[in-house]
Amino acid sequence: MTILGVEDVVSGYGSMEVLHGLSLKVEEGQVVCLLGPNGAGKTTLLRTIFGILRPWKGKIYFKGEDISGFPPERLVRMGMAYVPQEYNIFPSLTVQENLEMGAFIREDDIGPRMEEVYELFPDLADRRKSRAGELSGGMRQMLAIGRALMLNPELLLLDEISTGLAPFLVDAIFERIEQLNEQGVTVFLVEQNAPKALQSSDRAYILEGGEKKAEGSAQEIAEDEEIGRLYLGR
Numbered sequence: 027m028t029i030l031g032v033e034d035v036v037s038g039y040g041s042m043e044v045l046h047g048l049s050l051k052v053e054e055g056q057v058v059c060l061l062g063p064n065g066a067g068k069t070t071l072l073r074t075i076f077g078i079l080r081p082w083k084g085k086i087y088f089k090g091e092d093i094s095g096f097p098p099e100r101l102v103r104m105g106m107a108y109v110p111q112e113y114n115i116f117p118s119l120t121v122q123e124n125l126e127m128g129a130f131i132r133e134d135d136i137g138p139r140m141e142e143v144y145e146l147f148p149d150l151a152d153r154r155k156s157r158a159g160e161l162s163g164g165m166r167q168m169l170a171i172g173r174a175l176m177l178n179p180e181l182l183l184l185d186e187i188s189t190g191l192a193p194f195l196v197d198a199i200f201e202r203i204e205q206l207n208e209q210g211v212t213v214f215l216v217e218q219n220a221p222k223a224l225q226s227s228d229r230a231y232i233l234e235g236g237e238k239k240a241e242g243s244a245q246e247i248a249e250d251e252e253i254g255r256l257y258l259g260r
């Protein structure tokens with residue numbers, strides 16, 4: 027089943043068109059990555075999917091429903107979660123408080139879910155009373171993911187969560203993503219680190235200049251020398 031469908035989406039800021047009619051799909055249960063250079067429009071696409079920007083044209087479907095123009099709160103309730111590229115935690119709050127904020131719309135007991143998130147990220151459990159702003163870059167990104175997981179999302183949108191991290195932390199983050207996916211979460215991730223993202227993904231899309239330049243299985247994209255040379259800096 028297709029969990030996310032983007033059809034001929036045009037979007038941008040003010041009068042500046044960034045996405046020029048983009049179509050892609052994410053199948054339920056998969057990890058799909060979106061790769062492309064700086065300024066390609068990757069973040070703009072995630073913002074448009076998550077309802078922070080409204081598509082000028084085209085449609086967005088989530089679990090078969092047309093969600094074009096739905097606000098983020100509504101999408102969160104439907105099972106979508108988004109980890110933005112920047113400002114994705116509250117630095118002055120503790121780890122625990124950040125996780126609580128992630129569960130803001132839940133009225134039931136969030137304790138069990140919080141323990142599951144701590145199981146996935148044991149380092150966070152050890153630091154639950156620390157201020158998020160005191161954590162290392164890698165731990166902050168883990169916290170940002172943990173926060174998004176507090177509402178048991180079916181689809182997780184991740185924007186460059188590994189950028190700027192040391193290689194062993196990048197590996198740790200991708201291991202967690204694969205683990206989450208095994209638990210049934212569909213993941214759509216935007217990455218600069220193409221080799222790593224392709225290793226962990228089922229499918230991949232290449233975006234440049236607001237247009238789709240290639241798509242295929244992650245393996246096909248990883249092995250395509252021309253794509254590597256043109257878009258992935260190989």
Ligand SMILES: Nc1ncnc2c1ncn2[C@@H]1O[C@H](COP(=O)(O)OP(=O)(O)OP(=O)(O)O)[C@@H](O)[C@H]1O
Nearest residue numbers: 039042044062063064065066067068069070071111
């Ligand atoms: N808030 C904004 N207002 C106006 N223009 C913006 C805004 N955010 C991004 N842009 C512009 O939109 C275009 C696409 O930017 P976007 O952030 O989507 O790229 P990206 O692929 O995510 O790049 P990066 O890899 O650097 O994060 C760029 O030309 C950028 O300057």
Ligand SMILES: [Mg+2]
Nearest residue numbers: 068069070111
């Ligand atoms: Mg971006």
